[in-house]
């Protein structure tokens with residue numbers, strides 16, 4: 001399946017100059033959504049994975065179904081102020097702004113093997129920050145899986161040494 005056919009590119013959103021990769025057009029197509037999750041599963045299934053972690057919000061629509069497909073649990077990484085328990089937090093930069101991410105302090109036990117999942121790798125700021133948070137809790141990152149990679153923003157360079165898989169590249 002050519003997943004690019006299901007992803008809509010919207011120019012100048014949320015700011016002039018950004019070409020926004022809109023996955024809502026893929027998500028609303030049941031067979032395409034399922035095929036995307038199945039394809040990511042095929043790419044990571046040989047890894048030893050205890051948990052999948054995914055950043056809010058679009059990381060949830062990739063990470064949670066991938067966790068179910070692999071038969072492992074899912075840990076949400078949220079924007080600051082949303083998680084009710086004790087958290088560890090970190091600030092980060094995005095292609096179009098700044099934000100702050102948080103994870104529950106007791107969500108990962110030291111030594112657990114974590115795959116990070118998100119819809120899109122752009123500058124790599126979100127994933128690098130997610131890795132920092134997971135590492136602070138003692139988790140071992142075994143890779144990162146994305147629907148989309150924006151190679152022109154070189155996010156992979158920020159993740160050197162990490163096994164990164166993606167379904168489509170722009």
Ligand SMILES: O=P(O)(O)OC[C@H]1O[C@H](OP(=O)(O)OP(=O)(O)O)[C@H](O)[C@@H]1O
Nearest residue numbers: 056057058094095121122123124125126
């Ligand atoms: O590689 P980066 O430059 O960090 O950019 C990628 C991140 O940006 C988007 O999330 P966003 O923060 O816009 O939040 P959303 O998922 O809630 O829309 C996207 O879903 C990734 O998580």
Ligand SMILES: Nc1ncnc2[nH]cnc12
Nearest residue numbers: 018019020021095120122
């Ligand atoms: N160009 C882009 N399209 C969709 N989501 C993004 N997150 C960061 N950059 C993005």
